[in-house]
Amino acid sequence: MTNPCDCDIRLIRIDEVIEITGLSRAAVYRMIQKGEFPRQVRLSVRSSAWVLQEVREWAFSRVSPTGLVD
Known part of the structure; x- marks a missing residue:
């Protein structure tokens, strides 16, 4: 199976999402529901x-x- 975009895709779990963003688990899922954060695969x-x-x-x-954060 080949990658159509010819780039590496790395999938990460919720703990790494939290570490990268500084958001809580609840905030991540709340923002997904609002369309303000990337959806999970x-x-x-x-x-x-x-x-x-x-x-x-x-x-x-x-x-x-x-x-600075807006």
Whole structure:
């Protein structure tokens, strides 16, 4: 199976999402419901993960050009 975008995709679990963003577990899921955070990818019936690059892009979008949070 080949990757159509020819790039590495790394999936991360909720604990790493929390570490990267500084958000609580509840805040992550609340923001997903509001459409304000990347949705998780379903891996199986009881397992999901996030695309690392999407979480990083979200985090970078939260920082203004001066490096201060808006």
